Amino acid sequence: MIEIWKTIPNFxxxxxxxxxxxxxxxxxxxxxxxxxxxxILNKRYDKDGYLRVNIRDGYTRKTKxxxxxxxxAFIPNPENKLQINHKNGIKDDNRVENLEWCTNSENMKHTFxxxxxxxxxxxSGTENEKVLVKEKIKKxxxxxxVECIETGEIFYSASEAGRxxxxxxxxxxxxxxxxxxxxxxxxxxFTNTGYFSRKDKIICKTTNxxxxxxxxxxxxxxxxxxxxxxxxxxxxxxxxxxxxxxCGPKKEM
Numbered sequence: 001m002i003e004i005w006k007t008i009p010n011f012x013x014x015x016x017x018x019x020x021x022x023x024x025x026x027x028x029x030x031x032x033x034x035x036x037x038x039x040i041l042n043k044r045y046d047k048d049g050y051l052r053v054n055i056r057d058g059y060t061r062k063t064k065x066x067x068x069x070x071x072x073a074f075i076p077n078p079e080n081k082l083q084i085n086h087k088n089g090i091k092d093d094n095r096v097e098n099l100e101w102c103t104n105s106e107n108m109k110h111t112f113x114x115x116x117x118x119x120x121x122x123x124s125g126t127e128n129e130k131v132l133v134k135e136k137i138k139k140x141x142x143x144x145x146v147e148c149i150e151t152g153e154i155f156y157s158a159s160e161a162g163r164x165x166x167x168x169x170x171x172x173x174x175x176x177x178x179x180x181x182x183x184x185x186x187x188x189x190f191t192n193t194g195y196f197s198r199k200d201k202i203i204c205k206t207t208n209x210x211x212x213x214x215x216x217x218x219x220x221x222x223x224x225x226x227x228x229x230x231x232x233x234x235x236x237x238x239x240x241x242x243x244x245x246x247c248g249p250k251k252e253m
Contacts, residue, residue, distance in 0.1 A: 001095075006073040014041075014055050016069040020094030022053045049091040067094045077101045082163070085110050105157045145191040146176050149201055149247050154191055161188070181212045187247070201247040202232065210247065217244070 005015040005023070016022050026038040043051045043066065051066045071077070071084050074096045081101040087110075088098055102110070146161050147154045155161035158176065162169030167183060174180040175188035182188075187201045202217060203210045211217035214232070218225040223240050231239035232246060 008055070008069055009072055011055055011057060016066070016073050018070070018074055018096040020051070020066050020070055022055070022066060022069065024055075045092070051092050051094060067099055070094050070096055071099050071101060075099060075101060080164075081106075083107045103157070103160050105160060146172060146188055147191050149187040149189065150185075158188075181216075187212070202228075202244050203247055205243040205245055207242070 001019060003021070004018045006017075008014045008016050008022075013025055013027060014022060015025060022041045022043075024036065024039045024041060027036055041053050041055070043053050046052050046065075052063050053066055053069075054061050054063055056062070067084050067086065079101070081103050083102050083104055083106075085100050085102040085107050086093060086098055087100060090098070145154055146158050148161070148165075153161075155164065158169045158173040161167070161172050165186075167186075171180060171183045172188050175183050175186075176190045182201075201210060201212055202214060204217070204221075209217075211220065214225050214228050217223070217228055221240075221242070223242075227236075227239050228244055230236045231242075231244045237243075
């Protein structure tokens with residue numbers, strides 16, 4: 001492989017290569033008095049097994065992860081994803097073809113789905129204990145995709161939705177859990193729940209009125225919530241002459 005060098009963004013005196021090497025370019029020292037020759041910098045491992053390197057911004061020394069330097073220099077990130085994934089699971093393999101930008105959810109799913117054998121072999125204890133740990137890992141990594149009903153946008157998690165939409169991920173999660181009706185006029189739900197919450201947005205097909213929840217429709221129209229729910233679930237054809245539906249495609253119970 002031909003080693004290609006690019007200047008590190010915001011550190012014009014340093015370059016990083018497509019295979020994960022970092023060097024200081026030939027030039028003057030910080031005090032502008034002495035000439036500095038081109039030098040390949042030493043790498044060191046952090047506590048998590050990733051390679052890092054020290055570079056200087058003027059008189060200030062900064063420690064940078066090499067995989068992040070490579071990604072910033074060589075791999076476009078149009079979706080502004082925050083994390084970086086080592087495709088083969090080897091933390092010190094910082095070749096550009098082994099790296100990719102990812103979300104937290106994508107990174108976690110890759111860890112479990114593609115590197116499952118490595119996780120399994122690293123677990124200690126009896127086979128039954130391993131199974132229990134594995135199930136806990138799987139449950140913690142289970143996809144909790146969220147959808148914004150108004151825009152139809154789907155995100156890997158409430159955290160990603162909050163980052164992209166510049167909203168509080170905790171409030172988005174509460175909306176999906178039915179604890180909050182809406183967030184700044186937007187309604188949210190989990191894509192994999194298989195049902196609608198009582199606080200989901202509904203529409204009266206007869207009048208085209210949209211309500212933030214069954215409770216709101218009940219209060220405004222002076223119709224019992226149970227009657228509206230029966231109509232939403234298909235138990236009745238009409239509700240006091242009105243027909244109600246959930247906003248967005250309904251899923252099977």
